Amino acid sequence: MSGVVLYSVISLTAMGAAFGLGLALAARKFAVERDERVEKIEAMLPGANCGGCGYAGCIGFARALVEGKASPYDCAPSGIETANAIADLLGLQKVEKTPRVAVVACRGGKRVPTKITYGGVRTCQAVTLLADNLRECPYGCIGLGSCVEVCPFDAIKIIDDVAVVEDEKCTGCGMCVEACPKQIISLVPKTKKVRIACSSHDRGKAVKAICDVGCIGCGLCAKNCPVGCIEMQDNLAVIDYERCINCGICAAKCPTKSIIDKVSHRPKVLIDSKCTGCGECKKVCKFNAIEGEPGERHKVILEKCIGCGLCGDVCPEKAISIAGALGHQSEN
């Protein structure tokens, strides 16, 4: 009996030791040199595995970063601080990048009459293939939520049959942009709060007949834009977000409210005692909101000022403050 116990103990111990030793040797022989930076970078990345960078998950992206195939700024969700930290780690040049958010250029949804009764597969792609759209407008949001499905951050909701993006949650990864078969989602700089909310290239009459919030191509916005950043392209207003100053005049002028102004609070500009009365601000103001004689301290007409901040950029004395103004981080 004791023989069995002895044999058991010895053989199991021997086997365990042999296997352990074998594995240890094998581990040394087959050691794969791993770049520890990959793991470090992976820990820094958001870990959402959204695929917005074009690589298979965050680990794939981290690998590509170390190999120098990708830039830290390709990862939209990680934000500028993380990207800078990764650039530091890899010894890369830091880049200024503006965070962007996805914007759905449609507000139609339930406002637009339905075209067909649909009982098929509940994805926007299927509808597009079968019938182009569920509703009369061929350009609008189908509202079955293919973008909601792909959003790794839960930032899109379908409200009244239209996809709506929550700016706070959106990281600008761009997954929804690719998923939308209607191609009505685009990435817009986060600081630009005035956005076109229609994608229809139809003529005014056709749009008016089916949707009361569609762009009818009247061009009022383009005519009234103080910086001329709106252009009419094929019956649809298009904003050049590079030049837009968030003034919101277009949204106010739009007869069908197909431009949304998400600015909740427009600050006023203040000119302090450093003003030398050079008149630069007066010249640049699109709204005649600054008055004053040359050589004297200028004043802002508060009723007219929309807080666009154009004057702050040109003031040589830095005498103009626009606290919290949109699109202007500086508070000189």
Add this chain to the structure above:
Amino acid sequence: MDVGRLFAIAIGAILINNFVLKRFLGLCPFLGVSKQLDSALGMGFAVIFVMTMASIVTFGIYHYVLVPYHIEYLRTIAFILVIATLVQFVEMVIEKTSPGLYRSLGIYLPLITTNCAVLGVAVLNIDKTYSFVETLVHGFSAGIGFTVALLLMAGIRERLELADIPESLRGVPIAFIVAGLMSIAFLGFAGLAAE
């Protein structure tokens, strides 16, 4: 040793006594890794490889270590030790020699360590007193059988994604029902041979 017996063992392990659908071994990966055909295929190959290797090594351990010292009762723990070591070793070798395969198998390899189907193969080989060649064939066919079941399941589940299923049955519940139906269907193979 005739080829006919080997063939019977292979058919037995693949169809008649399919490890997943008849013996109900390895159900965890069967439901866990059967969502997509690609990963199911990867998992299948990994299992075939590990099952064959495990059959060979456990055969040696049993007949040349456990039997001579009359400690056959230790076979379960010894086999688990062998399988775990083997999987670790295989993982290392694959990572070194074929990074592409390693990446595609990736997380599935360690999963196999605790797969009862692998232990099942090793134990069955002993119980049926197979010779070495028979053990080899049985291990390999058991892996094939597992892969076949996994692939069938993955194919069905990919289609289920688009099917109109009552809300309360979506996801895992319908997968369980499908697994049950497949198991019943595989019962039909029982008439192929009298084992």
